[in-house]
Amino acid sequence: MAGIVGYGAYVPKYRIKSETIAEVWGEDPDRIQKGLGIMEKAVPASDEDSATLSVEAARIAMKRAQVSPSEIGAVYVGSESHPYAVKPTATMVAQALGTIPNLTAADLEFACKAGTAGMQMCMGMVDSSMVKYGLAIGADTAQGRPGDALEYSAAAGAAAYLIGQDSESLAVIEDTFSYTTDTPDFWRRSKSDYPSHGGRFTGEPAYFKHVQGAFNGLMEKMDEKIENYDHFIFHQPNAKFPKAVAKKLGVSKEKIEPGMLVPTIGNTYSGNAPLALANVLDHAKPGERIFVTSFGSGAGSDAFSIQVTDKIEERRRDGYPLSHFIENKEYVTYAIYAKLRKKYKGM
Amino acid sequence: MKESISLTWRRIPERYKMLGSHCTTCDAHYFPPRMVCPACRRKGKIEQFEFSGNGKIYSFTEIHAAPSGFENQVPYVMAIVELDEGTRCTGQIVDACCKDLKIGDPVEGTFRKILSDDPEGPIHYGFKFRLKK
Ligand SMILES: [Zn+2]
Numbered sequence: 052m053a054g055i056v057g058y059g060a061y062v063p064k065y066r067i068k069s070e071t072i073a074e075v076w077g078e079d080p081d082r083i084q085k086g087l088g089i090m091e092k093a094v095p096a097s098d099e100d101s102a103t104l105s106v107e108a109a110r111i112a113m114k115r116a117q118v119s120p121s122e123i124g125a126v127y128v129g130s131e132s133h134p135y136a137v138k139p140t141a142t143m144v145a146q147a148l149g150t151i152p153n154l155t156a157a158d159l160e161f162a163c164k165a166g167t168a169g170m171q172m173c174m175g176m177v178d179s180s181m182v183k184y185g186l187a188i189g190a191d192t193a194q195g196r197p198g199d200a201l202e203y204s205a206a207a208g209a210a211a212y213l214i215g216q217d218s219e220s221l222a223v224i225e226d227t228f229s230y231t232t233d234t235p236d237f238w239r240r241s242k243s244d245y246p247s248h249g250g251r252f253t254g255e256p257a258y259f260k261h262v263q264g265a266f267n268g269l270m271e272k273m274d275e276k277i278e279n280y281d282h283f284i285f286h287q288p289n290a291k292f293p294k295a296v297a298k299k300l301g302v303s304k305e306k307i308e309p310g311m312l313v314p315t316i317g318n319t320y321s322g323n324a325p326l327a328l329a330n331v332l333d334h335a336k337p338g339e340r341i342f343v344t345s346f347g348s349g350a351g352s353d354a355f356s357i358q359v360t361d362k363i364e365e366r367r368r369d370g371y372p373l374s375h376f377i378e379n380k381e382y383v384t385y386a387i388y389a390k391l392r393k394k395y396k397g398m
Numbered sequence: 399m400k401e402s403i404s405l406t407w408r409r410i411p412e413r414y415k416m417l418g419s420h421c422t423t424c425d426a427h428y429f430p431p432r433m434v435c436p437a438c439r440r441k442g443k444i445e446q447f448e449f450s451g452n453g454k455i456y457s458f459t460e461i462h463a464a465p466s467g468f469e470n471q472v473p474y475v476m477a478i479v480e481l482d483e484g485t486r487c488t489g490q491i492v493d494a495c496c497k498d499l500k501i502g503d504p505v506e507g508t509f510r511k512i513l514s515d516d517p518e519g520p521i522h523y524g525f526k527f528r529l530k531k
Binding site: 381 | 514
């Protein structure tokens, strides 16, 4: 069985408040904050992209795992904002970590769940002894069209998971289950700067159907029940959806609270569920069980059943916890935000 | 600013991982790396050395008139950093402006884009520094 040998998460320093964005478009900030449940979101600096965020998160994961970079046989970076259209982010990341040259590497893309897809690939490779360790990263510097509802949520962040044998893991991944269909709820054509979405269509037939499909699928496969888990993480496109799906499934509010990051950092897309898991692992006790369900538009969900081992405490002593990056913040105006995100013509 | 692809490629180890050199004869560290120890000359034995990226600000300045390719980043801070291993190097201090900094402040290495101004060209990545909190 495979597990998490090391993990790390990173969020850029800059934040923009929902009310700052609302002011520009003449929206009622209260309505946005209450409706989406997002107070502010993380904004990358002008010299940050998905590759640099990945390296930041992965360096923390490596520090915690205390594994030689040469033992990592696979690096997968999941993102919908890869810096190049053609040239893998995973090559820059592998080079910066020193895992080169004896490894396989590739970029993944599945809207907000490309990071968890990478975790599953690494689990399979570890279980089949193809590699000793595999590194799966979810990273994004997501952009919303100016004035669109997504502008309040599209944020930046990354989380990295070093997957290896369960015997040396800080958390064992007991099982995983996925649920995938062709659902056009959100997309971006290759030459568009910003994504398009199906409005109301993003809810019931997309998010709720797939999250519940993966959740129920894994529960049934493992013959498990909700009472046996201490924490639940559901993908957070906003604060409303994960709360609603938890209620539908009968998961209490308290059990989703530690992983709720979207109100303070926004939706980090491929980093979303992986960052939430990092925040839960930062505080988890040995023996606790975590149920994670990611979601990616297009659409699909990956569910994981995870149990924390007694190695967690010594491993997380090294490297910054996610709260270090969440608390170290600086607010920017809309004008500076537009500069950092290169929204001005001629930049 | 234009840098040839071959030069960028040769500098990747130095820029991505702060790979410098160390003279085992006199224990001096060099960054950027040197092939020969200037102190020991022929007696020096040079090995590859990975710097931690940790250090202190030795001096700094805020750039307002940037070289071509860096115009969109102004204002930004350039500093000479005294690395913990005992040598100095020049680098950008990210996520900060002059009023956030003072000489002697501890910094740590970070990985950022250095240059990406040419939409048709390669993206250059490498180390920069940020305040250690
Ligand atoms: Zn010497």
